[in-house]
Amino acid sequence: MPNPFENGYQPKEIEAHWQGYWKEHQTFRVNENSEKPKYYCLEMFPYPSGRIHMGHVRVYAIGDLIARFKTMRGFALLHPMGWDAFGLPAENAAIKQKVPPAEWTLKNIAAMRAQLGKLGLSYDWDREVTTCLPDYYRWNQWLFIKMFERGLAYQKEGTVNWCPSCETVLANEQVIDGECWRCSSQVVQKRLNQWFLKITDYAEELLSSAETLTGWPERVLLMQKNWIGKSSGLEVHFPLDDRPNESLTIFTTRPDTLLGVTFLCIAPEHPLLLPLIAGKDQENAVLSFIEKIKQQDKTVSTSLTVEKEGLFTGAYAIHPLTHEKIPIFTANFVLMEYGTGIIMAVPAHDQRDFEFATKYNLPIRLVIQNKAQSLVLPLSEAFVESDGVLVSSNIFTGLDPDAAKKAICRYVEKEGLGQEKIYYRLRDWGISRQRYWGTPIPMIYCETCGVVPVPLSNLPVLLPSDIPFSGKGVSPLLQSPSFIKVDCPKCQKPARRETDTMDTFFDSSWYFLRYVSPHETGNPFDPNQAAKWLPVTQYIGGIEHAILHLLYARFFTKVIADLGLTQIREPFLNLLTQGMVIKDNAKMSKSKGNVVDPDHLINEYGADTTRVFSLFAAPPEKDLVWSDEGVQGASRFLTRVCKMVYEQVPPACSSQEPVRGEVVINASSGTKAIYRMTQRTIKRVTEDTEKFCFNTAISGLMEFYNFLSHEIGNRSVEEKDDLTYQRVLRDAMEKLVVLISPFAPHLGEALWAHLGHLPSISQISWPVYDPAWTESETVEVVVQVNGKIKTKFIEAAGTDEEVLKKTALSDPKVITAIGNLPIKKIFVIKSQLINIVV
RNA sequence: GCCGGAGUGGCGGAAUAGGCAGACGCAAGGGACUUAAAAUCCCUCGCGCUUAGGCGCGUGCCGGUUCGAUUCCGGCCUCCGGCACCA
Numbered sequence: 020m021p022n023p024f025e026n027g028y029q030p031k032e033i034e035a036h037w038q039g040y041w042k043e044h045q046t047f048r049v050n051e052n053s054e055k056p057k058y059y060c061l062e063m064f065p066y067p068s069g070r071i072h073m074g075h076v077r078v079y080a081i082g083d084l085i086a087r088f089k090t091m092r093g094f095a096l097l098h099p100m101g102w103d104a105f106g107l108p109a110e111n112a113a114i115k116q117k118v119p120p121a122e123w124t125l126k127n128i129a130a131m132r133a134q135l136g137k138l139g140l141s142y143d144w145d146r147e148v149t150t151c152l153p154d155y156y157r158w159n160q161w162l163f164i165k166m167f168e169r170g171l172a173y174q175k176e177g178t179v180n181w182c183p184s185c186e187t188v189l190a191n192e193q194v195i196d197g198e199c200w201r202c203s204s205q206v207v208q209k210r211l212n213q214w215f216l217k218i219t220d221y222a223e224e225l226l227s228s229a230e231t232l233t234g235w236p237e238r239v240l241l242m243q244k245n246w247i248g249k250s251s252g253l254e255v256h257f258p259l260d261d262r263p264n265e266s267l268t269i270f271t272t273r274p275d276t277l278l279g280v281t282f283l284c285i286a287p288e289h290p291l292l293l294p295l296i297a298g299k300d301q302e303n304a305v306l307s308f309i310e311k312i313k314q315q316d317k318t319v320s321t322s323l324t325v326e327k328e329g330l331f332t333g334a335y336a337i338h339p340l341t342h343e344k345i346p347i348f349t350a351n352f353v354l355m356e357y358g359t360g361i362i363m364a365v366p367a368h369d370q371r372d373f374e375f376a377t378k379y380n381l382p383i384r385l386v387i388q389n390k391a392q393s394l395v396l397p398l399s400e401a402f403v404e405s406d407g408v409l410v411s412s413n414i415f416t417g418l419d420p421d422a423a424k425k426a427i428c429r430y431v432e433k434e435g436l437g438q439e440k441i442y443y444r445l446r447d448w449g450i451s452r453q454r455y456w457g458t459p460i461p462m463i464y465c466e467t468c469g470v471v472p473v474p475l476s477n478l479p480v481l482l483p484s485d486i487p488f489s490g491k492g493v494s495p496l497l498q499s500p501s502f503i504k505v506d507c508p509k510c511q512k513p514a515r516r517e518t519d520t521m522d523t524f525f526d527s528s529w530y531f532l533r534y535v536s537p538h539e540t541g542n543p544f545d546p547n548q549a550a551k552w553l554p555v556t557q558y559i560g561g562i563e564h565a566i567l568h569l570l571y572a573r574f575f576t577k578v579i580a581d582l583g584l585t586q587i588r589e590p591f592l593n594l595l596t597q598g599m600v601i602k603d604n605a606k607m608s609k610s611k612g613n614v615v616d617p618d619h620l621i622n623e624y625g626a627d628t629t630r631v632f633s634l635f636a637a638p639p640e641k642d643l644v645w646s647d648e649g650v651q652g653a654s655r656f657l658t659r660v661c662k663m664v665y666e667q668v669p670p671a672c673s674s675q676e677p678v679r680g681e682v683v684i685n686a687s688s689g690t691k692a693i694y695r696m697t698q699r700t701i702k703r704v705t706e707d708t709e710k711f712c713f714n715t716a717i718s719g720l721m722e723f724y725n726f727l728s729h730e731i732g733n734r735s736v737e738e739k740d741d742l743t744y745q746r747v748l749r750d751a752m753e754k755l756v757v758l759i760s761p762f763a764p765h766l767g768e769a770l771w772a773h774l775g776h777l778p779s780i781s782q783i784s785w786p787v788y789d790p791a792w793t794e795s796e797t798v799e800v801v802v803q804v805n806g807k808i809k810t811k812f813i814e815a816a817g818t819d820e821e822v823l824k825k826t827a828l829s830d831p832k833v834i835t836a837i838g839n840l841p842i843k844k845i846f847v848i849k850s851q852l853i854n855i856v857v
Numbered sequence: 858g859c860c861g862g863a864g865u866g867g868c869g870g871a872a873u874a875g876g877c878a879g880a881c882g883c884a885a886g887g888g889a890c891u892u893a894a895a896a897u898c899c900c901u902c903g904c905g906c907u908u909a910g911g912c913g914c915g916u917g918c919c920g921g922u923u924c925g926a927u928u929c930c931g932g933c934c935u936c937c938g939g940c941a942c943c944a
């Protein structure tokens with residue numbers, strides 16, 4: 020075992036030694052038979068890009084601290100690691116470097132596993148999960164077929180987001196400001212036949228059960244809530260004027276404005292538009308308008324800044340309440356994908372309708388008057404608020420809008436003119452990708468039998484390796500005849516395989532379940548083990564997954580529960596979203612050229628220093644500003660602790676009795692102070708770490724070190740001979756080492772061994788403090804006159820209020836400040852402050 | 858536009874059931890040790906004035922509640938994030 024301070028603090032040697040020890044002794048292997056309460060600590064698994072970056076260091080340092088802390092606090096830990104190993108970069112590498120994606124990926128995994136090893140992370144590597152291996156992705160296929168059987172996976176032709184650079188489809192969640200989330204290319208719209216997962220079936224539950232996620236950051240829940248976008252309203256049928264048996268159905272969230280309708284608008288791509296214009300004078304004009312809108316880029320045409328335009332269709336509808344003739348328009352601002360694709364336009368009370376009506380000179384009818392009764396036509400903008408009173412609204416006149424909503428809904432439903440309805444903004448999740456390096460979608464197209472799933476017993480559908488990677492043209496799997504050709508499982512006639520692969524977010528939507536039994540062969544996971552470990556107690560990852568991964572994982576968890584494999588309906592009990600690593604005012608990234616290489620840091624300062632710095636520099640959920648000097652500060656701290664424990668630790672005492680309050684009760688005040696400080700530090704570090712305030716926990720450790728170092732420095736030789744002092748000081752140092760160990764685990768082990776204990780420090784119990792000794796013996800009392808500080812004095816803790824008052828009033832500075840003004844009142848805050856009001 | 862979050866020294870950040878603003882660290886300045894440098898150790902460190910005892914100001918801005926406000930309330934400003942023609 021290396022001597023931790025023979026030649027100064029030598030992190031390299033210490034760390035290599037203890038990493039070897041942990042590996043050899045399987046220190047972090049999950050104990051399946053433990054009676055302790057379970058704790059599942061999970062960090063989002065990385066994409067194996069080849070090298071770890073500071074963002075990885077940060078998230079894994081946080082996760083590892085929590086795992087080690089919770090282990091010492093008496094929990095049985097599941098703390099696994101794996102690889103989100105499918106994805107486009109592997110394919111790009113194949114095109115550029117002519118390396119097969121599998122080879123490239125597995126090489127990267129090996130390199131990154133070694134890097135994580137050098138950080139000393141406490142994973143059970145026996146549970147490693149790699150999504151690109153058949154023993155994992157076969158269960159993607161299995162889950163897909165189960166979803167297909169339940170109608171949760173279905174095919175539809177539709178307009179999809181297409182990234183021309185990645186040459187693949189993107190989910191709505193993967194389009195950021197009209198750009199590809201991965202490569203920032205402009206996304207275009209394309210019509211394709213695609214596989215979708217029916218996440219919308221779970222919209223309501225995703226919304227309502229989010230309320231139970233009290234361990235999640237509020238803002239993540241809010242983002243998901245907005246993304247799901249529930250709105251309740253009313254559908255109303257408007258019969259056509261020339262075909263009274265047919266009608267157009269609109270959706271509105273403002274039924275109170277139903278009497279203010281002056282026209283209807285239908286989306287240009289709506290299938291009902293063509294029969295509407297057939298044979299009308301306007302037919303040709305409308306057709307060319309439809310063509311024009313089709314040509315437009317969707318992300319541009321749906322932007323708010325585009326001017327509203329539209330056209331009269333020549334057709335009229337009949338208002339179901341007033342029986343007036345209402346002209347029907349088609350307009351670019353009406354979305355086909357939301358609601359019924361047809362809206363009722365109320366220009367007086369909707370800004371978009373107002374702009375349209377103003378532009379085309381359409382009538383505006385005021386049906387809600389504001390509180391001040393000050394609205395008069397013509398309006399300068401729509402009155403959209405919901406406080407006021409209904410006017411010109413037939414039998415509903417005089418009601419306030421809220422009451423009117425209810426009354427009109429009731430009336431419409433009773434008369435059979437429509438029904439109340441809820442719509443969601445959330446769309447189904449398109450998972451087809453025209454790429455190679457992903458899970459093959461296990462479907463077969465047969466001319467006789469149609470779309471047939473691969474029988475479960477034939478899984479996995481393996482990715483073929485006879486693919487030329489040109490980087491051009493069609494889906495790579497189309498170029499593998501051996502893959503495409505298959506016999507129909509039903510009729511045995513020649514058929515053709517689906518050549519699209521799955522979105523890699525499919526892989527990561529359930530990997531946390533695979534960890535509970537990663538070698539299971541009969542099921543995606545062992546339901547008994549899942550029942551034992553799930554839900555994940557603490558999940559840690561970046562805020563960038565607030566919607567994408569976290570929503571998909573919640574959806575999968577509900578589907579898997581409905582398949583009867585688990586009882587849980589939410590996967591992650593507590594969520595910590597850590598901030599980014601920033602340097603020179605920008606997120607660290609290769610493209611910005613501001614990266615700090617973790618390998619270099621570990622070589623230069625050691626893993627412990629790197630970890631302590633990243634935990635100390637900022638609270639976990641905030642961005643961390645990189646500072647080279649800050650790393651040196653962390654290094655200095657660990658060096659000092661190492662030096663002190665190595666050089667100053669008193670010899671072990673023969674007494675077996677642990678150091679408790681009774682031991683120090685008659686000791687010198689200095690010895691008592693050390694004991695008090697030890698108790699106080701245990702309390703502080705425990706509480707701060709529980710609250711995930713790692714930066715202040717480390718501050719507490721630093722203060723403890725500073726205190727001990729001064730104590731030792733100020734002690735005379737005779738005092739150092741005192742046996743109680745030695746016992747208490749040794750106990751303090753032992754506690755310091757134990758408390759520091761989850762933050763700087765290698766140093767913890769080294770010093771623990773130096774103190775004469777057997778490894779591993781990671782397996783010992785977290786210290787408990789004595790509450791009677793966490794408070795200081797004396798307190799400093801602040802004296803204010805009229806809220807301004809005049810003086811301070813030291814008093815024994817718990818001194819009587821009257822005594823405090825007397826002491827304060829007899830202070831010369833206070834007497835001067837009061838002068839001969841009469842005292843009105845004296846506020847005394849126990850053991851803290853006295854405020855004399857004159 | 859709508860919905861969130863945040864504004865504290867030169868910097869990262871502490872402190873809020875209302876009670877000493879700036880813990881801890883970094884940087885900076887001074888000193889000790891050293892032939893010298895690095896490392897290490899000690900001291901100073903919000904701003905302004907000062908007769909060296911103090912005095913005034915200070916947590917984005919303006920107001921309010923209070924003996925007392927970084928903390929609570931009202932109104933603004935700025936920055937960051939999410940959504941965005943969702944009817």
